[in-house]
Amino acid sequence: MSEVIVIGAGLTGLTLAYRLKRAGVDVKIVEQSDRVGGQIASHREGDFLFESGPNTGVVSCPEVAELFADLGASCTMEEASGSAKRRLIWCRGRLRPLPSSPWGGITTPLFTVGDKLRLLLEPWRAKGRNADESVADMVIRRMGRSFLDYAVDPFIGGIYAGDPSRLVTRYALPKLYNLEQTYGSFIRGAIAKRKIAKSERDKSATGHIYSVRGGLETLCRAMADHIGGDNIILSARNTVVTRTDGGLWRVSYDGGAVEAPRVVTTVGSYALRSLLPWAPHDIVTRIEQLEYAPVVQVSVGLSDACGCCDDAFGALIPSLRGFQTLGVLFPSACFNGRAPENGAMLSFFLGGMRSKECIDWDDRRIESFVTKELSTLLGIDRRPDLIRIWRHRHAIPQYDATTGDRLDAIRQLEDSAPGLTIAGNMRDGIGMPDRIRQASQLAARIIMDTNRS
Ligand SMILES: Cc1cc2nc3c(=O)[nH]c(=O)nc-3n(C[C@H](O)[C@H](O)[C@H](O)COP(=O)(O)OP(=O)(O)OC[C@H]3O[C@@H](n4cnc5c(N)ncnc54)[C@H](O)[C@@H]3O)c2cc1C
Structure with a gap:
């Protein structure tokens, strides 16, 4: 019997299982497809190497730097060249660079003169009071319409493939929300944060954009190698999680089953109902609101x-x-x-x-x-x-106005089922760094619990 079963061998599930395995915790992954990586997949055809899921990650938290450091030579991070600093935006019939310096900000045709002047007054603008304000409303209020149209809207399109008028800032862009709430202004907040001394660990979050030699899938395969093929059950169809009479979690799938005192799901909200058939209908419905x-x-x-x-x-x-x-x-x-x-x-x-x-x-x-x-x-x-x-x-x-209710529903489900954790990108962020951070922090909690008991 294992100590932990992880459902899903995407970046979240692999990072969690890798961290647990390194700490000596006995872990099994149950994955429905015939490969590891989930959304991450790299392809080589002749001299072309390309990704069909994410193309790049950012070293935006220490957990990413620590993961690559631990994987060592089995997975070589490639930092993006200087070209990655140049971003283009389509504006009035051609591509124009997004300004990256104060002078560029003054001369760019992307933003109106009125909004550039408005930005100068941003540090003195009143703090927002609506905790569920949309990204679009917040940007118009603090910076002006042209900043929404030619900076934030394309950025939200690129990151979330989303609509800024539907995403709620506090969930979708929590760093931006906290900057305003803590410092009263984006500009004042950014300046104040630069002055705060960083620990060595925080300094490892360099903000660099990266890929991996051989493509991002190499990262997933390196973790899978360490976890060990015997601990990863691939092509597991019709997976169902149930409680045994002895209080364990039983994960059964066509042709087999595994048991453990803890189970962690990393699947999307749309997969939960069939995975947890015993879960209260109304709670799952609230989680399924996620679009x-x-x-x-x-x-x-x-x-x-x-x-x-x-x-x-x-x-x-x-x-x-x-x-x-x-x-x-x-x-x-x-x-x-x-x-x-x-x-x-x-x-x-x-x-x-x-x-x-x-x-x-x-x-x-x-x-x-x-x-x-x-x-x-x-x-x-x-x-x-x-x-x-x-x-x-x-x-x-999409972390929209239903997010608060969804997070409450997830907590209720977990509270009613000790030993079950709902992880993955329905909470704690949508990007690869968020996935690595969530999985690493969850692993640390499980390792602490395992050592205690
Ligand atoms: C097109 C695209 C581009 C992206 N670009 C970027 C980018 O440039 N930078 C960035 O940081 N992020 C990007 N992302 C987001 C990034 O890919 C994700 O954050 C990350 O890969 C999600 O990993 P995950 O493990 O949480 O989920 P997934 O990768 O979805 O893994 C979940 C796993 O669970 C398995 N599963 C599902 N249901 C079951 C079941 N019932 N039983 C067993 N297994 C099951 C699935 O097969 C899958 O392997 C992009 C995403 C997409 C789709």
Whole structure:
């Protein structure tokens, strides 16, 4: 019998199991698909190396730095080149750089003169009082409409594939919310935070953008190797979690079952009802309120890009433009070995909450749409040498006005079922660093409990 069963071998489940295994805790993972990695998957075709899920991570918390340090040579972090600092925004018919300096901020055509002046007064603007204020309302109130349209809306499209008027700042961008609540202003808060002395551990959160040599999937495979193939049950269909008469958790699936005193789920909210058939209907319904943005990712390879797309992280498209493209990343500009010499590897993102219908477009329609966008956005007028289409129906959870009730429901479910933990991206953040942090902190709690008992 194991001490802990983890359901799902995505980044959350693997990080949790890896951390537990390293501490000597006996752990098993039960995964429905035939591979580890979940949303993370890397692909090589000829000289092109590309991702069908996340393209990059950020070292935004110490847990990420610690994970790579512990994995050592089995997984080499690749920091993005200087190009990653340059971000482009579509504005009035062309791509323009997002300002990265005060002078750039003054001269950029992205924001109106009125809003630039308004920003100077931001430190003196009154603090918001609505705890459930949307990201859009907060940005308009503090910075002005053009900052919403040409900075925050495209950023939210790029990160959340979401709609800033539906996301609640306190859940979707908690750092920004806390800056205003603690310091009364984004600008004053940012200045004050710079003056706070950082511990050595906090300094390891460098903010660097990274990938992994061989693609992000290498990170997942390195953790899986350490956890051990015998401890990872793949292709587990019809998984159900129940309580045994002896008070253990039993995870059964077609052809087998495992038992342990603790079970942690890392699956999406839409998978909970069938996984926990005994859970009260009304609680699961409240958790299922969580909506996921559907995203189509299109990997585009060019054998000769004629110097295009080689000097930026990528381009974000404001929803004002009214098209289905959320943005396009230039991974080959930031990392070596992604495309043949003089070539380029690009990742287009379509759909999201703005254009949910894209997920149901057929391949031909997506291909012809992306080929046109290649010309309009980047001036590339020829057919790509490689196009691969990836559909993610449940790509990114939207932390909207239902979030508070969902978190309460999750806590009620956990309180009613000792030994069960609901982890994964329905709480604690949607990005890879959030997943690594949640899993590492949960592992630390379980290890402490295991040592105590
Ligand atoms: C297109 C796209 C682009 C993204 N880009 C970025 C980015 O650039 N940077 C970034 O930081 N983040 C990005 N993200 C988010 C990032 O991918 C996720 O935060 C992270 O991969 C989620 O990991 P997870 O383990 O929580 O979930 P998942 O990866 O979804 O893993 C859950 C696992 O549970 C398994 N499972 C589900 N149901 C069951 C069941 N009943 N029984 C057994 N197993 C089950 C699934 O098969 C899956 O393997 C992106 C996401 C998408 C979709």
